Amino acid sequence: xxxLVVIFFGMAxxxxxxxxxxxxxxxxxGVSTKLTNALSMGVAVxxxxxxxxxxxxxxxxxxxxxxxxxxxxxxxxxxxIAVLVQIIEITIRRTNLTLYRAFGIYLPLITTNCAVLxxxxxxxxxxxxxxxxxxxxxxxxxxxxxxxxxxxGLRERLEITDLPHAFTGTPIAFIxxxxxxxxxxxxxxxxx
Amino acid sequence: xxxxPIITILFLTLVGFVAGVAILVVSKVLPKEDPSFEEAARIKxxxxxxxxxxxGYPGCFAYAQAVAKDKQLPARAPCRPLIxxxxxxxxxxxxxxxxxxxxxxxxxxxxxxSGNSPNLATxxxxxxxxxxxxxxxxxxxxxxxxxxLADCVRICPxxxxxxxxxxxxxxxxxxxxxxxxxxxxxxxxxxxxxxxKAMPQYLGxxxxxxxxxxxxxxxxxxxxxxxxxxxxxxxxEVGWNEKKDLPSFxxxxxxFAAAAIAKCPRKIILKTAAAKQSE
Numbered sequence: 376x377x378x379l380v381v382i383f384f385g386m387a388x389x390x391x392x393x394x395x396x397x398x399x400x401x402x403x404x405g406v407s408t409k410l411t412n413a414l415s416m417g418v419a420v421x422x423x424x425x426x427x428x429x430x431x432x433x434x435x436x437x438x439x440x441x442x443x444x445x446x447x448x449x450x451x452x453x454x455x456i457a458v459l460v461q462i463i464e465i466t467i468r469r470t471n472l473t474l475y476r477a478f479g480i481y482l483p484l485i486t487t488n489c490a491v492l493x494x495x496x497x498x499x500x501x502x503x504x505x506x507x508x509x510x511x512x513x514x515x516x517x518x519x520x521x522x523x524x525x526x527x528g529l530r531e532r533l534e535i536t537d538l539p540h541a542f543t544g545t546p547i548a549f550i551x552x553x554x555x556x557x558x559x560x561x562x563x564x565x566x567x
Numbered sequence: 568x569x570x571x572p573i574i575t576i577l578f579l580t581l582v583g584f585v586a587g588v589a590i591l592v593v594s595k596v597l598p599k600e601d602p603s604f605e606e607a608a609r610i611k612x613x614x615x616x617x618x619x620x621x622x623g624y625p626g627c628f629a630y631a632q633a634v635a636k637d638k639q640l641p642a643r644a645p646c647r648p649l650i651x652x653x654x655x656x657x658x659x660x661x662x663x664x665x666x667x668x669x670x671x672x673x674x675x676x677x678x679x680x681s682g683n684s685p686n687l688a689t690x691x692x693x694x695x696x697x698x699x700x701x702x703x704x705x706x707x708x709x710x711x712x713x714x715x716l717a718d719c720v721r722i723c724p725x726x727x728x729x730x731x732x733x734x735x736x737x738x739x740x741x742x743x744x745x746x747x748x749x750x751x752x753x754x755x756x757x758x759x760x761x762x763x764k765a766m767p768q769y770l771g772x773x774x775x776x777x778x779x780x781x782x783x784x785x786x787x788x789x790x791x792x793x794x795x796x797x798x799x800x801x802x803x804e805v806g807w808n809e810k811k812d813l814p815s816f817x818x819x820x821x822x823f824a825a826a827a828i829a830k831c832p833r834k835i836i837l838k839t840a841a842a843k844q845s846e
Contacts, residue, residue, distance in 0.1 A: 434582075442574055451582055458586040462593050469597040472604055476628060535693055 379510045381566050382503070386514030389566055392490050393522045394552075394559040399490030403526065404548060406481070413527035417520025419481045421513075424494055426463065427456050428512040431495040432505050452495045460486045490519060525555065607632040613659045615648040617724045621747035622646050638663050645672045648725075648745040673764040674746035675739070676727075678719075680758050681771035681788045681835050682736025684712035700755040709785040711773045713737050713758055719750040741840040766816065767823040767842040771835040775811045788833050790814075796827035796836060805836075 392398045399420070406416040431452050439445050464482050468475045485491060494515050498508035529551050538547060611631035622644050624630040634640050642665065649656055650669050660666050684707040690699055696718040704710040713736040720728045720737065727743035728750060730736070739750075741764075751759045758773055772790040796805045796814045804824035808815040814836070816824070823845035828836045 438578075442578065444571070444575055444578055447575060447578060450579065454579075454582055454586060458590060461590055465590070465594055466597060469600050472601060535695060535698075537694055 379507065382507055383510045383514040385566050386511050387518035387521065388559065389562045389564075391518045391522060391559050391562075392493070392515050393519060394556045395563075396493065398493040399488055399519060402484070402488065403523065403552070404545065407523055407526040407548075408530055410524065410527045410531060412481075413523040414520070415477055415479070416481045416484075417516075417523045419478050419485055420488065420490060420519050421516030423456075423460055423463065423482075423485045423488075423491055424512040424516040424519075425509070426459055427491050427495055428498050428508045429505075430455060430459060432498055432503075432508045435499055448496070448499065452492055456491055456495070457486050490515070522555065522559075526551070603632065603635045607635040610634050610659075610662070613649075613655065613662055614646055615652060615655065617648050617745075617747070619648060619724045619745075619747040619749055621648070621749065634663070638665065641665065641667055647672070647674060647747050651745050674748070674761045675741050675744050675764050675766070675839070676746065676748065676750050676759050676761055677739055677769050677839065678713060678737050678754075678758050679760060679770060679773040680711070680713040680736050680756075681837070682713060682715075682731060682734035683788055684709040684735070684786045697753075697755045705756070709774060709789060711756060711758070711775065712786065713756065718753045718755070719759060722749050722753040724749065762816075762839075763818050763821050765821040765841050766818060766839060767821065767845045768816065768828060768836050768838050770814055770816075771837045772813070772833075773811075775813065788835050790835060791833060793832065795830050795832065796824065799826040799830045800824050 386392075390396055393400065393403045402416050402420070407413050434451065434455060435445070435448060439448060439451065460482060464475075467478065467482070494512055497515075498511055501507075501511075503511055526548075530548060533547055533551075542550070607628065608631070611628050614627045614631060616627050618626050620626065622630045624633055624644075627646075630644075630646065633644075641659075641663065645667060646659075649659060650667065650673050656667065656669070686706055687708055688706050690702075690706040692698055692702070694716055696705075696714040696716040699705055699714050699716055705712065705714050707714065715730050715732070715735045715737065717728075717730050717737070720726075720730060724747065725743050725745055727740045727745070728737055729740070731738050737758075739759075746761060746764070748761050751757075751761060753759075756773070760769070762769065770790065772786075772788070774786065774789040790813055792812050794807060794814075797807050802822065803817070804822040805827045806815045806817060807813075814827070816822075821841075823842065824836065825846070828838065
């Protein structure tokens with residue numbers, strides 16, 4: 376149990392996907408201009424991460440390892456994640472249209488999100504068990520959502536701030552990302 | 568070792584095949600989506616897609632869904648940007664099999680201020696009218712004046728509003744305006760009004776506190792509430808709004824008040840783009 380909690384917080388804060396591992400940077404800058412957008416992107420990533428690690432772990436350990444074709448993990452994982460996102464999208468579209476509209480463009484966008492693929496690899500590299508990898512994906516998804524929400528809150532505040540013209544928009548976002556990264560580095564060495 | 572390439576090829580083929588079958592099964596097993604969804608998607612393609620929300624629905628798709636359920640809805644809650652687009656409107660009407668009376672529905676925004684109200688103090692706060700108005704109803708002499716900090720400019724989806732920095736007032740370009748009405752609630756001074764496109768004139772002032780401090784002391788072009796515009800308009804082109812103590816123009820009739828425009832001592836009954844047709 377203690378192991379699982381350590382993995383969860385290690386993934387969410389200490390080794391945060393965006394600010395420490397530098398994965399999923401495109402949505403971090405692209406979708407963090409509004410709080411509502413950031414929230415739907417974060418929840419969509421969390422959902423896909425959960426499903427992806429629940430599927431890629433058995434594929435690696437039950438298929439790739441016994442047949443000694445571990446080198447194919449990249450191509451297989453990309454394929455599997457793309458198919459998963461497709462299936463999730465169809466399911467949501469057919470069952471709950473309101474939710475489908477809320478996710479909108481963000482669900483298909485995740486197909487090519489490096490954070491999801493990165494998580495699948497990290498689960499393998501750290502030699503997590505199935506349950507550990509589920510907790511790792513929960514932590515990673517929540518950490519990603521957290522950072523996106525913090526960033527979008529800051530950027531919404533910046534909208535009404537009087538900035539030097541050259542800094543408005545993306546430049547100030549980069550500067551803020553730097554400070555956020557520094558803040559998250561303070562977690563380093565706490566656990567994991 | 569020699570069998571590995573074959574296993575690799577087999578593996579990828581197998582995973583690809585299973586994935587394909589999985590998608591097929593999922594799409595067959597799940598119930599078909601709501602048929603009105605596809606209809607709504609088709610209707611949405613016919614809408615301008617500005618997501619302005621002037622129809623009263625949260626976004627174009629929500630409006631399309633409502634229209635798909637109730638085909639008579641556009642007559643009651645029209646998509647105002649669509650009305651501007653003749654060809655788009657024709658396709659929309661043909662698709663739904665109805666006709667929309669555009670003359671009744673086309674609207675334009677206008678600003679009830681002529682600007683020029685002197686500043687009481689220099690304002691260095693947050694660059695927004697809504698913030699500035701928190702400080703003793705703005706920084707102009709006239710408490711009703713346009714503050715010129717461009718809240719309306721920022722919200723306009725078609726960039727129809729500009730700030731005239733010489734006169735220090737917001738101006739609406741009627742060629743670009745689509746009458747969506749987003750700017751009206753954005754103005755903390757309530758200076759922006761929506762009128763029928765055929766309205767030939769409007770009052771470029773919103774000075775209401777006639778009995779406390781006369782407008783003439785606050786602004787060189789403020790209404791002095793003399794009512795001469797009403798007196799020279801025997802056919803009722805100009806009415807009087809007793810609550811605001813300002814002249815009013817009947818939006819239903821949109822009459823051209825040529826005499827009032829000429830007689831106004833402050834010259835603040837301003838002609839709109841529609842006035843040229845009336846002259």
